[in-house]
Amino acid sequence: KAGVTQTPRYLIKTRGQQVTLSCSPISGHRSVSWYQQTPGQGLQFLFEYFSETQRNKGNFPGRFSGRQFSNSRSEMNVSTLELGDSALYLCASSGDLSSYNSPLHFGNGTRLTVT
């Protein structure tokens, strides 16, 4: 079974630009979550999607947005990039609520550098 796939692996952008990151969950998983990891703030929750609906959102500005498609693939978008947005962005997927004993499965991440 293929794992969580994130593309691209690396991105370099300039301040003020926007960026779109993509995540394909494990086949059959309908829940997708996004996290930002930085040395200073650690791992922080961005948002969670289930069946194309955003269920939870973390404490990030409106420049951060996401969506989920009918095939459970998800994208996140960051507009008007700032230097502080440089981070590793991780996507995680999980099954439905009956898979109580299962962990969130993380992808390899997208390393975003803003210059």
Added chain:
Amino acid sequence: ELKVEQNPLFLSMQEGKNYTIYCNYSTTSDRLYWYRQDPGKSLESLFVLLSNGAVKQEGRLMASLDTKARLSTLHITAAVHDLSATYFCAVLKGGSQGNLIFGKGTKLSVKP
């Protein structure tokens, strides 16, 4: 507000020694996770702990959960160099399936 605290944040061990990483959390949660992260890599799931008194073991690692004390421990037995990594505990925020609150991580270095 749900907060997760890990200690220590840095741990330098000699091979063959035992040690414990502690994870305290501030409010009730259904699930507690332990993950491992190698430098430049993603998060690898180690354990999912659901109920009070739960204990799980994999190789030299053993995790336990005390929901009354809101405390989980990750015990390392007879450490080897391959265990060098950063270990995170995370607690599931209520009402969600994918909203994990992470501790700051414990960077473990095992020296020969």
